[in-house]
Amino acid sequence: MRVSRTGKVHGDISASDIHIGGNVEGDVVVENRAVLGEASLLNGNLTYKSLIIEEGAQFQGQCIILGNETANDDSQIGEEGFSSGLEDSPEHNE
Template sequence: MNLSGNITIYGEIRGSVSTHGSVQLAKDGKIFGDVKATAIQMNGYVEGDIYINGTAELLSNCELVGDLRYKVLNIQDGAQFSGRCEIINSEVDSD
């Protein structure tokens, strides 16, 4: 799924998500695939690698299984993360 704007996900997506905007994953939202975006706010489940040009926020109900590349990372108490994380200095191509 290639987008140019912001997206909020309440259901389930199987496949990659790529946008020049931000991704907001609701508490019951699920993504099975990679995500590329300028920012992400996760409060649901992600199984895949995430590449963020800006801020990645793992909220209290988030469960991430995969690697995370970001410029800024915020993790709330209760968030679960299984994978590697890496700070990036250059922009990630979201195409």
């Protein structure tokens, strides 16, 4: 899908790929690649696998990367994976 430089979309978009050149007000979900062109303005959340943001593009919202389910999966971090650093401090050993 392509939104031209003079294009304006008010609503959510779902596509396999997108190139935004104009203004989009709404959430965008793409299965593959999203391109925010140099004159684009996106006001909404963006879900994608691959993202290109050209210089001059404006984006207000959250990025959600597809296919990265294990990035926030705490079950894969062992107990030794977290440390507060307090165990070795002199104040903690009193």
